[in-house]
Amino acid sequence: MAAGRMSTPLARVLGLGSAKSGTEHFWRQRLTAVANVPLTVTFVVIVVGLLGRNHAAVVQILGSPLVAIIMLLFIASIFTHMRIGMQVIIEDYVHDEVVKLVLLMANTFFAVAIGLACAFAILMLSFKV
Amino acid sequence: MADIKAPVERPLSPHLFIYKPMLTTMMSIVHRITGGALYFGTLLVAWWLLAAASGPNAYAGFGSFMGSFLGRFILLGYTWALVHHALGGIRHLIWDTGRGFGPQERERLAVATLIGSIAWTIIIWVVGYLFMGGPR
Numbered sequence: 001m002a003a004g005r006m007s008t009p010l011a012r013v014l015g016l017g018s019a020k021s022g023t024e025h026f027w028r029q030r031l032t033a034v035a036n037v038p039l040t041v042t043f044v045v046i047v048v049g050l051l052g053r054n055h056a057a058v059v060q061i062l063g064s065p066l067v068a069i070i071m072l073l074f075i076a077s078i079f080t081h082m083r084i085g086m087q088v089i090i091e092d093y094v095h096d097e098v099v100k101l102v103l104l105m106a107n108t109f110f111a112v113a114i115g116l117a118c119a120f121a122i123l124m125l126s127f128k129v
Numbered sequence: 130m131a132d133i134k135a136p137v138e139r140p141l142s143p144h145l146f147i148y149k150p151m152l153t154t155m156m157s158i159v160h161r162i163t164g165g166a167l168y169f170g171t172l173l174v175a176w177w178l179l180a181a182a183s184g185p186n187a188y189a190g191f192g193s194f195m196g197s198f199l200g201r202f203i204l205l206g207y208t209w210a211l212v213h214h215a216l217g218g219i220r221h222l223i224w225d226t227g228r229g230f231g232p233q234e235r236e237r238l239a240v241a242t243l244i245g246s247i248a249w250t251i252i253i254w255v256v257g258y259l260f261m262g263g264p265r
Contacts, residue, residue, distance in 0.1 A: 030225065033218050040215050044208075048257050055185040062181055071178075082168045089165060114175050121178035128182075 025084055032081035039074040046071070063125035071122050079115035083107060156239045160217040163210040170207045208253055213246035 016022045046067060050058050061067055086107045094100040148154065180191035194200045220238050223229045229238050 030222070033222060037215060037219065040211065044211070044253060048253060051257050055181070055188040058181050058188065062178070075174075078167075078171070082164070082171065085164050086168055089161065114171050117175045118171070118178050121175070121182040124182040125178075 025087075029081065029084055032077045035073070035077040036081055039070065039077055042070050043074050059125055059128060062122065063128060065126070068122050068126045072119055075115055075118045075122070079111050079118075083111035086111075152239045152243075153235055156217065156220075156242055160214060160221075163214040163217070166206070166210045167214055170210065173203070173207065205250070205254065209246060209250045212249045212253070213242065216242045216245050216249075 014022070046061075050061060053061070062071065087104060090100060090103045090107060094103055145154070176191055180187040195204060220229070220242055223238065229235060
């Protein structure tokens with residue numbers, strides 16, 4: 001290990017590196033990526049299945065337990081994935097410290113707000129049925 | 130957050146532009162662009178779900194936008210971006226296992242992602258139109 005020479009034993013044990021968060025970002029991106037594959041396939045099937053149906057039918061199908069649970073998992077996974085994905089894009093291209101911090105905050109606000117809105121709508125549909 | 134100036138201008142590694150553009154490079158760039166597009170595409174998903182939860186009028190409003198030429202165009206782009214990013218992601222997961230880095234393998238994976246994304250987009254839209262009546 002090349003890192004062994006330059007780091008203290010404590011740093012080696014913690015394994016957190018310069019970003020102070022270790023491999024958590026990397027790991028979470030992969031974990032949600034794997035989850036996204038079946039969830040996205042199911043999401044597309046659900047959307048295609050709802051095309052052209054009237055509002056009452058859409059409410060009933062989206063609000064049914066299985067579809068609602070899949071949709072909630074899909075929302076949780078993609079919003080986590082896209083928040084940390086956009087974080088990397090911002091960190092790669094924005095070098096002004098203040099602008100970068102503002103954008104990183106805006107990124108989290110966007111992901112949490114829109115993700116919550118989606119989850120709230122799904123729950124509303126579920127409890128209406 | 131003190132801005133610490135480097136005492137000397139250090140040489141930076143050359144950026145993308147000095148390299149010959151290759152298919153794998155393009156696919157990497159497109160993977161990031163489609164990811165960014167899907168980020169804002171979630172606004173459509175939120176609109177769709179909130180409209181459905183709000184009632185028939187809101188849902189009809191969403192439907193008439195998605196049924197318009199602009200709406201369909203955006204939805205087509207969203208479909209392709211979603212499929213492309215998903216297939217590109219699977220390609221990255223294969224690479225994460227240490228496989229698929231050979232000169233021919235990585236080229237084949239890039240071509241498969243591109244062809245697969247277009248093919249699946251067509252399949253999804255054909256199924257959508259033929260069997261479900263299309264976006265209304």
